[in-house]
Structure formats: structure tokens, C-alpha cells
Amino acid sequence: MSDVATPLQYGDPPRLGPFLLQARLRVGPAGLVYLGLAPDGRPVSVAVLTRGAALDPAARDRFVTGVRDAMASRSGVRGWVVRAARGRTAVADALPQVLAMDGGNAPWVATPYEPERAGAEWFLEPVLVSGTLIGERHGPDFAPHWVGDRLPALPPPPESAPPLTETRRSVTLAGVALAALLMLLAVMLWFLLRGEDEFEQPRRPLPSTVFVPTPPPVPTTTAPGRPTPSPSPSQSGTGTPGPREGDGGEGEAI
Template sequence: MTATDSQPEVQPADVPEQPPALDIPAALPLEPEDPPRVGEFWLRGRLGANAAGYLYAARDETGRDAVVAMMTEGSADDAAARDRFVYAVDDLPADSVLAHNDSDDGDLALWVAIGPIHADDGSSAVSDERLIAERRGEDILSAVLMDRIPQVGRRRGPDFRHYWENRRRPGLFRIWPLPWPNALRPASRWALGWALLTMALIMALAVVLAWYLFRNAAPLEPEPVIPSPSNTVTVTITPTTPPPGSTGTPTKGPSTVPTTGIPTTPGTGSPATPTNPGDKF
């Protein structure tokens, strides 16, 4: 046995495995009350919410991803809360603010798009960018809500609560141009086209059925009496056969009875004399 044969085999050192990329959970679906678009960003889902606002996953027309922080209707109506939102956005790095609306729009909720978030290539860098953008959005909403201000002194009395915390619907927004039909995918366009065609066929079928049902309908009996401009009415009298034992001849043919609006005395045809209402007593 040689010296080389007595040496133990050297095992290769274990190469540490690279940590897998962080698995970012998908955003929650949008609610009917959520805006489909703010500015140039289409909202794709909810990432978080509190009494001050919402965080949305968004993407613009060029495919650029971002996180949009938007105020609720309660916080958007409070001037002090709007100022805190603006101050928090101003504190962010300049390259992280992709877009925002004008703070002078007093009737609209303030929003800001935070990024940049590059295209997802499966690396952890993209996940980190998304997490950083979400954290910055949470910091903005927390600044509005003032829930991270450290306690000064001893805690006494009831907890502080904003008067607008119950108004948690998304704030007012304005979309121009309108999102329809740009927001529709090809499958949605086909579904919308088939729905419109089905509605048109149902309406046409209803019209045809109505025509078949009422084309042979009998006229109204008796026919409506329509006065002429000369204040005369044409009344059609149907000939009748007198009963047995009675005298007289049946009347037939239309007769025109002029009506002048002057009351007549029954049986004589002469104008009636107006009576004084006091004569009845």
C-alpha cells in the first residue's frame, strides 16, 4: 500500500445555496369602489389599507410598475391630513416619486406613484424594489394617520382618534380620458361584443313577437270620440231592429250633432235658463 493510497479522500466543500427570491404575495382584487386608473397608472390590485388611505399595485401604458398610495375620502377632506401627505411625499427621494397629482385639487384625493420597480425577472432585486416601494407608501399613510409618533409622557385618558376614520372609502378621483375601452383585454372585448349582439337579437325577437301577437287585434270598441275644430262631434249610430209590438222605424246612418257649449232644456232643444244657486234652498 502506497502513501497516496492511505490518504483519505477529500470531499468537496459544500457550496452554500443562494437564498431564493422573496415570494411577494399577489395583491387583493380591486373593489367596485376603487378607481380603475389614477393619472397614467392603471390599478391592478390592493396591497394594503388603513384609515388614511390605500396602497395599490399599478402599471402604466409603457409597462412600468409602481405602488400607488391614495387617500381615503375622510382624510382627503381634512386640510391638515392633506398637508401631512404632501410633507411625507416631499421627504421621499426624488427618484422614487414617479408621479403625483396637484395638491391644489381640493375636491380630489391626493395620490402618489412610488417606484422604480423594474420588470420581474425572478431575481431578489425586483422583490426588494417592490418591498421598498410598499414600505415608503406605508410610511406616507402612517404620517397622515400619525400612528407612529412616539408617546410623550405617561399615557392618560382615552386614545386619540381622528374624526374622519370611519370614512374609509377611496377618495374622489378624476379619470380623463375615460378608461373604457382601453382597459379591456382582447377576451373582454369579445365578451362585450357578444353581449351587445345578444341584446340586439333579444330586442329584435321581442319586436317580431309583438307584431305577430297584435297584428290582427280588433279595433277598440267603442271608437274614441274626437271633437272637430268646429266643436262638433260625429256619433255613429248602429241600426237596430225594434222589438215585436213596438212602432217606429230604426234609425241608421251617422248623424252630426253640433255642440255649441250652451246647455239646452231636455225635450225642447231650447237653451236652458241659468238658475241662481240660491234658488235651490
């Protein structure tokens, strides 16, 4: 594997699980190793299989089995039994600590990053079985079909809504248009009901005309010592005039 750290390239995942990936540490035929950050801020190394290796059930099984064996070798009584049975106490103690792993369709493992000790790249070595590479002295002279792949296996994308077909698009547009039409009808009905309520309100009565009587004229004097009688209401109109002075009327005293 190459030990030269390089920036992330097109196709590299921005994160794996809770770990934020920052750069490539190593690239090999079995997988890639990244430098990342854990949620608590400490540096980690993350190894993920290549896309071709992840699609090979045998290669994926060797990777996942190696990670699980390392976790068992470092854990309590079970780890002591495994180390004693296999006689690999020194090797088990040298195994990196597994912080997290994923054994699904895109397997990866994260370990603490220590420049002087083996990191996540440890678990990529069992993926290539000894003796399977071309040119080796022992084993068949063939290489796995995925050797040469440099693209990491990516976790499956989150499920998204299926794309709208032409029929679904037409139905959606028809539903939106119908909703807009119903809203318009509701607004028009509201205005009509409001106008009828204002029309049915009783109108305020007009003020009645107040008749102001004309004051009688002020009497004027025609002869010394004798005022001129004021015309009676019957005399102001077109009725029969009353008796005048000097006539021999019935009501005049003799």
C-alpha cells in the first residue's frame, strides 16, 4: 500500500458512520484507508473495502471475520480464551483497537490513529489470501477479478421518493388546479354572503320636515287712537271676508 496521504478525491465518501473523513492515508487492491475525526475530536483511521472487494462474498467475509476476531481477542475472558487457544497473545496485543465497524454491503472499520502503530489497514491484509497474486511462488497463479479497483464501496444512499411519472405528474397538477378553483369559489361565496348581509340591514329613516308657522304681522295704526284690526285666519285666505267698519252688519251695535 502507498503511505502517501492525499486529499479526498471524487468518489470518496465524506463520512462513514459517525466519523468525518479528511484525507486518504493508503490505497491498496483490497481497500482504502482514510484519516478521519471521531465525534470526540480524536484522529482515527478508517478502512473500507473497494467496490469490487465488497461485491465478492469471500473477500467481504474475510474482512468482517478478521475485524470480529480482533474484537474478540481484546475483550475480557473470551479474549483470553481465544488468545490461549490460538497461541497468539503477542499478535492479539498488537491488534488495533476497534472503535466501530459495519459489516453490511459496504464494510468498514475504524481504529484509533497512531502513526507508530498499525491502524485500520491491518484488516485489509487478510482480504488478499496469501498465494493468490500473480507471480507468487506458492498457490494458483491468478488474481481476484476486482484487483485494480480503486473506488471505495459506498453505503447505500438513503431511500428517496420515487420519481414522478407522466401520469402521476398529471394527476398532481390536476389536484393542485382543483384545490385552487375550490379556494376561489369559497372566496367568491364569502363576498356574496357579506354583500347580502349589508343589503338586508334596515335603512335609517329620513328626518321629517318640521312645519314652522309664520308669525302674524305686526299691527299698524291707520287713524289716531285706533289700531287697525289684524286679519283673522279666515281673512288671510280666500274665504268670505267678515264685516267691515261702517257696514250695517248683523253684529254691529246701533
